[in-house]
Every structure is written in C-alpha cells, then in structure tokens.
Amino acid sequence: MRFLLVEDNTSLANAILDRLRLDAHVVDHAPDIESAEAFFATTDYDLILLDIMLPDGDGRSFLKSHRERQDETPVIVLTARSEVSDRVGVLDLGADDYITKPFDFSELEARCRAVLRRRGGGSSNEKRFGNLRFDPMAGTLVVGDRSVTLRNKELRLLEVFLGAPGRIFSKGKLVDRLFSYEEDVSENAIEVYVGRLRKHLIGSGVEITTVRGMGYRISQT
Incomplete structure (x- = not known):
C-alpha cells in the first residue's frame, strides 16, 4: 500500500x-x-x-x-x-x-x-486467486497447503497485482507503487522482484506474464 x-x-x-x-x-x-x-x-x-x-x-x-x-x-x-x-x-x-x-x-x-x-468491499483482508490465499495485512501467502514467506517488496508487489488481476502494470507504475520518493531505484529492480515472486507462485495456478513493451500482469493459468 x-x-x-x-x-x-x-x-x-x-x-x-x-x-x-x-x-x-x-x-x-x-x-x-x-x-x-x-x-x-x-x-x-x-x-x-x-x-x-x-x-x-x-x-x-x-x-x-x-x-x-x-x-x-x-x-x-x-x-x-x-x-x-x-x-x-x-x-x-x-x-x-x-x-x-x-x-x-x-x-x-x-x-x-x-x-x-x-x-475494498469485504469483511476480510484475505484475497483468493487460483490456488493461493493471500492476506496483505497479515503478510501471509498460502499456495495450496504450502505456506510461503515473502520479503517485504515481494509482498507489496503481489498485493499490487492481486488488486487488479489482468491489468497490465508498467515497470514505472510498479516503481511508483513500491518505492517512496526518498528511494532512488531503477526500473531494473522490478525485474528482480518479479523474478523472485514468480518462483514463489509455482504450483499456485497463477502466473505473472510479461507483456512485451508494456509491462506485467497476473492471471490464472
């Protein structure tokens, strides 16, 4: 957030x-x-x-x-x-x-x-998508029966994607969502966090795809 x-x-x-x-x-x-x-x-x-x-x-x-x-x-x-x-x-x-x-x-x-x-129109913080359950406030992710530990930026990146499944997020937009004005980062950092998050989502029925020239989006496989 x-x-x-x-x-x-x-x-x-x-x-x-x-x-x-x-x-x-x-x-x-x-x-x-x-x-x-x-x-x-x-x-x-x-x-x-x-x-x-x-x-x-x-x-x-x-x-x-x-x-x-x-x-x-x-x-x-x-x-x-x-x-x-x-x-x-x-x-x-x-x-x-x-x-x-x-x-x-x-x-x-x-x-x-x-x-x-x-x-958000709900009584619970938990989000369900594919075979995963994600609570951005508690910082928990469960893939099937497997509990996954996310680092802080990975957690917030997943939160952004699951806030709008199917939407394409440019690298610049993701930098804006993950870093404050005080933090000097390049868009290349997003590639690193997306790569890490993809590994965590294996077996979840969910994938982050690259849309060439535009950015990334999350969808069910």
Whole structure:
C-alpha cells in the first residue's frame, strides 16, 4: 500500500513513518498542505493520514476540496480535538475515520486495515486467486497447503497485482507503487522482484506474464 502522511509534527511523523514502513508500506510525508497537494498531483495513494492543524492551513479544507472533486481516496483524520462536534464535522466532510491524539500505533494500524477493508468491499483482508490465499495485512501467502514467506517488496508487489488481476502494470507504475520518493531505484529492480515472486507462485495456478513493451500482469493459468 502507498500512504500519504500529512503531519507537521516531525517527531510524530517520523514515528508513524517508521511503524508503517516496518510493514513494507510505501509512505510519503508532507509537512503542510502545499506539499500534500504536490504529492497528490503526481501519485495515486491507497490511504491518506491527515492532520488538522497545519502550518499553511486547515486539513479540513484539504479534505473538503478533494471530496468536492469527487476524489474517493480513503482519509483518516489525525486530530487532537476530542469534542464530539469536531469528530462529527470531519466525518461529514468526507473522512472515512478519525483517531484522537495521542494514540497507540497498533490502533492506528487497525484503523488503517479497517478503512481499506471497507473500501475494498469485504469483511476480510484475505484475497483468493487460483490456488493461493493471500492476506496483505497479515503478510501471509498460502499456495495450496504450502505456506510461503515473502520479503517485504515481494509482498507489496503481489498485493499490487492481486488488486487488479489482468491489468497490465508498467515497470514505472510498479516503481511508483513500491518505492517512496526518498528511494532512488531503477526500473531494473522490478525485474528482480518479479523474478523472485514468480518462483514463489509455482504450483499456485497463477502466473505473472510479461507483456512485451508494456509491462506485467497476473492471471490464472
């Protein structure tokens, strides 16, 4: 998953970044609304974590403008305000959830999972395709009766493919989904991760095929 964190408190932002990146999520950090808009103009995100009080404005205006443009990216608001009216206000503006500071990081992770699960239209994180069962949140893959251990990037690459079976992903798009702006990588890295993932999928009834000149796609054999 690729997240956008909009938070001006450096110590809190770094703690959130460290926690989410441990689960191999790609996270870009914007300390203000201007930076957030710049990130959002060039990249698709699975989830936005949005602070309210920012140096150059109110996070609620960012949320409101995106909902008015019919953008449906899930948003969890990070707020120090505990009044019911404040919480109701951000939900009415289009937030999918909120969490009150200070919060436990395990609760933040759980709320992220819940929001993404609801947006995916399911009650479970598990995805089934061919002869495999994959839970991107738990980081587990079962091929038939065999449990497979994936490295972080392999895990997120499979998550991208299974999010849209049959869709062709270019190397550039996969780089965008797997790496943050802070990471300097070439498209050749994608070939390495695709090669590793193909080996893990042997016997699954699923394959990643190369579409010459276009990229890769996952499909059932």
